[in-house]
Amino acid sequence: MRKLLAVLIPLALVLTSCSSGKPAKPIKPIKPAVVASYKAPTDCKTTSIIAALPKDIPNPVFIDTPWQPAPGTELADVLNNGGIACSYGNQSAEIGATIFWVNDKGFYDKRVTDWLAKGYEKVDIPNLDESSAYLLFKPVSATQEFHIWTLNFLYQSIWLQVSGTFINDLTQGQPIIQAAVNSLTKL
Numbered sequence: 001m002r003k004l005l006a007v008l009i010p011l012a013l014v015l016t017s018c019s020s021g022k023p024a025k026p027i028k029p030i031k032p033a034v035v036a037s038y039k040a041p042t043d044c045k046t047t048s049i050i051a052a053l054p055k056d057i058p059n060p061v062f063i064d065t066p067w068q069p070a071p072g073t074e075l076a077d078v079l080n081n082g083g084i085a086c087s088y089g090n091q092s093a094e095i096g097a098t099i100f101w102v103n104d105k106g107f108y109d110k111r112v113t114d115w116l117a118k119g120y121e122k123v124d125i126p127n128l129d130e131s132s133a134y135l136l137f138k139p140v141s142a143t144q145e146f147h148i149w150t151l152n153f154l155y156q157s158i159w160l161q162v163s164g165t166f167i168n169d170l171t172q173g174q175p176i177i178q179a180a181v182n183s184l185t186k187l
Contacts, residue, residue, distance in 0.1 A: 040101035044086035052179035
């Protein structure tokens with residue numbers, strides 16, 4: 001018994017000397033990071049696009065377009081699923097941008113194979129944490145009558161398409177891309 005006490009007493013002294021004598025503070029649970037949720041805008045006139053257009057576009061406005069999408073097109077996917085398509089710029093000068101926004105229901109991923117077949121390239125948009133992005137750029141040439149710059153990207157489960165007659169690369173498109181993202185409604 002003495003041997004046991006000889007071991008237990010020093011052990012008890014060591015254990016109690018490590019304590020401050022104050023009750024331990026309860027550990028606060030770590031709160032998970034709150035991830036913002038978004039939804040597509042519902043009105044073309046309340047977006048941030050016009051302010052993001054280049055200053056050399058004279059008198060830019062929202063261009064109210066009576067869309068009539070053909071079945072099976074991207075525009076039909078957008079408009080038939082609660083999304084909006086909006087054009088902005090100077091219609092008489094034929095310069096501006098068209099933006100699509102729609103809460104994605106899986107049809108974005110279904111379009112990827114078609115985009116790649118049409119010459120779109122997978123890209124990374126600088127300063128944006130998009131899920132994926134595909135860009136098609138075709139400058140005017142002997143065989144290309146009109147300039148084409150179209151970017152499809154998935155951001156926070158929203159499919160956005162940005163097309164611009166004045167955009168030549170992602171850097172030049174950055175203000176419109178950011179304005180399209182800023183036009184999303186935070187839930």
